[in-house]
Amino acid sequence: MLWLLSVVYDGRNPFFTNKRYSIKKKYYNDETQQIEIYDDHTGHKPYLLAKHKPDFNYYEIQKIEKITKIDRLYDTEREVYKIITKTPLAIPRLTERMKNNVIWENKIKYTTCYICDNKLVPCMPYETTRSSDYIRVKHDENILKEIMSGVGNESNDFFDWLPHYIDVYLTPVPSVRRCAIDIEVEEEAPKKVPNPQYAKQPVISIVIVGSDGKSYCFVNKERKEPPSHNDVNYLNEWEMIHEALQICDNYPITLTFNGDGFDIKYLRNRLRRLSKKINIPVYIDNDGFAHFRNSVHIDLQLFLQQAAIQKYAFRGAYKNTSLEECCQSLFNMGKIKHDGLVRDLPTDKLLEYNYMDAWLTLYLTQFNDEILLKLAFFAARVNKCDLMTVTRKSAMAWLSSRFAWIHRHDNILIPRREDIQKLKGTASKKGKTGAKFSGAKVLEPVPGVFWNAVLVDFTSMYASIIKEYNISYETIKCGHPECKRRLPRLGYQICSKYNGIISTHLSLDLTLRKNYFKPKAKQTGDPSLKAIEQFIKVEVNMSWGIVGNDKFDYYCEPAAEGITDTGQFNLLSLREEAMNPVYVDSVPLSKLQRLRCDTLYGHTDSCMLNNPHDLMLEHLKNFCLQKLGIELDVEARYLVVFLTSRKANYIGIEITKNGNKAVIKGLQGKKSNTPPLFQKTFKTVLRLLEEVKDEKSLEETKNKIINVVRRTRKKIITKKVTPQEVSFNISLSRELSTYHKTIPQHVRAALLLKEMGEEIHSGDIISYVKCKDGSVQPVELARPEDIDVKKYNQQLKSIFAPLFEPLNINYDSVIEGKKTIIDF
Template structure:
């Protein structure tokens, strides 16, 4: 699994949230969307938050089934009573019972003792919890609200109604033509067909336009680039921007003594169609904000957990608000919960590598995931440029700056017909994860919840990771990449050069297809029934697979793969109704996220169902598939020039031969392969995963280039962009020489400006934020810290969160803060290295050695 898989690690304990602001709790309610489930410590019950979008109401439904937190152990009740009196005498102990569960590792039913507790923290989370007093337990580390949902079969994002106090799911009508598609796909497989029909309501249930408000705050900061500590909330909140999906455009502004207000200001506010409300006290401003906030079931922020909501909460306490007056709760996990509805933090959602890669095709890949970068990449709109500190802005500047951030945050959820909100809801349904949990966790947690839900539905024991490792063993191959446990995907060495008319064949969902075809799942790989009906899919490995029972992962991943490729991807192209067509496209995008991440989690040690032999088999069969296809392509007389994981690049192919190859792969490997894209021209370097091409529609397709690397000086980014613009001028193979010459001249131009020190310092500066206090850097001091230390004698107060702007110099420290530097001090050689590292890969693709460019210039 990718190394970023759990940047936002989850606590395994349930936190008690005290609900003080109450939604309506009816005995009967109309159909309402289940937004989230939490554990309410005040009532000691699970609490479901339901949104009736027709009547615009939030309903609270408290569990009335008597459900309690529990764990499983293999110690019989009599032995617990006789030898574990500390369990029976535990103040949180409720009762116990004997249950039967199917053990997927031993493939047989076993008997367990189910120990119930009065509250989740009595099961686990404290030093004296029941879990800590037993040597072997199962299912004791699942958060209670998730365990509750799995047991009740509740699916976030789906519609429920309250009938005589009971929570009942609303049925979804399924079009006959889609039901018939399932019957055609699975005409000979009743198990897959049953699963297909069971999953259809998750996708066919519409996602309504959910009412929401995006907020952004501005805080008085006495020092430029100083980000106030939200836990301390030392300074005044001077503005709160609110942008609502219902048309709300409002900024709450704190009137300040040093700021005048004239009619010209008011006229400008009105022309921007933003309502401005002034307050003489910060307390009144926050009081109005809480009132506005409570009108919405969903509040959207960008980094609200780490800043906006945390700052508001702590500032409100400082101003004398009682906790029960604040509709925000801060958890020990660093999350800011919205009591009445849900809080969606888009920063964490867009920082998910799976979302970035599979849902948005890397459109904002590389660099910091800031609001400005993501909004610019997806919306084509940037933040308002800030030319002075927030505290020095007049009212006009402050309102414009503040409201734009709130509006951008809202637009990230409304653009392209509410694509992001629909994507979030659909993925909550697939993963069985509350919406506010989903945006704060990574893909491994989503897949874990999906699989746990299925275990509970089937009555299976959820095994511990240690149990799987003992039962399945380790891997057979040696990894090439440091940190990996097994040999990964294959990348076929490219043929360097510039090629016209290159077509790319793409294996449709290669790894999910392999998982389905070979019945790969943690319980079927190296199963205990080795002497019965098994298969050795990869002869060189001592791994076998049970074939007499359908693997859970094979079923779920295979099903989602089929639903995307054979149903919704096709409907997204053929549906005549534009609204439905857009919705089907969102469905296939949501499915793409899951099926592309489904293999990797089993090879990630942090995943609770970690199974290295399973992940190893998937990559081995992937390597076998692409090498077999490569050999067959050459046998047919085709000319492959590159292969990467699940794609094959073929130069100037014959159409009939390509069709023959596609049919051979489908018939012999059981995998669909299709024409993915055609390059008008492509420049392949000798490096793997490094090429630059122009597609048939004239758009650029760049792989592996570093020009947008984080902390790259602006001049290097500009040089990179200028070179790409020139590369885009290539229309045919005949243009390559002329464009290559123009690129060389452009690079010479930047090199000359560096050598002659003609570039301004702001083009050369590097920006890095301090992650901790300067005094905490004791041993090796990074360059930005060295620069920050030079500012201290000049009265600068620097702390965590401050952005340090510095340049590379030939001075003793090797760096200087930009405020103190002179252009004649810069280390030209270091900046030439930046220029080279930013351009070397695109130059390499065109066979232009960087040394040949700078060596031809005399200085």
């Protein structure tokens, strides 16, 4: 089978000179495990759509056709002129010359336009390169039956598209043969990162590690000390770079960590510097993407940086996207540590270090059953972006291309943003602090200690609202006299004649995940199903953020406002029904009214209930499903919660299958850069809290907690601590040389280390101690007597005072011994 990995336009591509301008498609042949490149055979050309025929001649125009499009925004059919040009570059020029005309679809990237018009689905398998129909892998009949039976009452559009999504998700992801490359460049001086634009410094070593078990090591012959292994290539610099790039180009996929920004760019520019005659299989396009002639280059750092991946897929497991931080957080391994400059390492050590980086880069696509590769494939298939694009562009670009494909597929005119705004207008209520429309609702927390609280939340709330109320740019305020349904609070009309394009496709994601992939993944433990389930969740959750973003191609303010406002309505309705039940179900109302319960706290889509009866919980679930059209889930049951007056700041003792577990929200002690002594104290306090059984034992626990915190405070005052215990540990997010104006404390400490000759890089963890007179010292240099007692006591207080507030302990008087008004 041939898997379509990438679609590139060769207009400016130096590999394909002396040929006519056109599209090249890169397929992965899974039998030969090689890339195969094919020209477009359809004669497709770029175009834009216009209301009027241009009244001028232009040599770039190849042809003009009159075509009919469906205009869903104005609910009409529309005849437009399709103005076909010879090259994509002509599109902006033509747009400029047609200022007085009405123009549609002129801003779509040409490769996207090509993928859409040919109905191609990137990362799906094809029989031949001339076909635009992907191979329909035969799915298990039972699975199909199960999916269908779970779907229920949906629209025709939904069922028309359902088979497509089943194919997209159930077609397996091939384990493509791939390699990772990493290079080491001789540092000019400490603190100075070589500039890949000029590539002045020599490359000293290169390592390539392949998924096929092969690896290739290169060392620059200028180094006096030869490598001790025979299989290391000890070559001239240009020979070594040239050979390494050729090896990568023979792999279907080449992986790098920051290859666009450094490695590949450096190799290319260095090679050009060394020899003008060599044919280099790499070029950098206008977007700064580094392309190989054959191989598809994925820069994993860029992919891991994407909010969709960092925030939603890996739930913020890594804080910054250095190789060290990503690998440590995702699979607990890291770079090889060394002292001094890389160039000064003995050759064998240098190779070991270099090898590890390349290996880690490869392993990022292998750990956890190749989850990262799978996420990239699913994202490419669902959003119709090729692999190069989907791993580099933001979720906004993903969705733009996804919906462009859907519009073109159904011959629907892609609306102009200004037309959406003109027709639908703006939000009717402004949000707080100048926001275009009001955001999420917060039910202010009630501070105190509460027993048997239950946290409930609406499942994928915003996406569920989009689905339930059929919200899309063309269906909100549709204007059809026959459409009578309205949004609950804003009263905006909702279309019942058509299903919205955005709502239909999000419903498909939501329904497939909820009714099939999520329960199935849980039941079977199958990692492939788990990957699909995880991906759909990413797509659904990020979609809401995009639909509400005014930069989105299909942004419609009343739609975005309608979604958040209905979210507020849902949360308030839930509270009202809990406190004062009026909805009738199988439990008599009189009984429910005796079971009424208070809400303790609410935020966006979740709500904490005070000691609700099981019947009440069941009742609320029914109420939400029947009256609000949304599922309510029990997120956690707490033996006890300690709420503070600040939002998203509480401690709960959650009842789990494996005993009680303390859950901390927003309080400082958990953060990883907090000094170990405070973390340890915090953990001890949590363990004490986990032992709480009832109100009586809570009082005893409170006394124990007070003693623990007092002991820590005493240790600080008497300076009986080691510098390690009180160190702050912060990872360096940029190279030291890039800090100029404001120098944060951890950077100051890093500079001191640098002065001592240590090599410091972005991603390194810097440990420092706060000392008297506002100075800082790296842990290595600090002495206990230097520590700033006042600062550390403040820190201790900032961690424990918020925790003591709901426990009703006065930090000032109990810990610091300050007298309160009552004492006088």
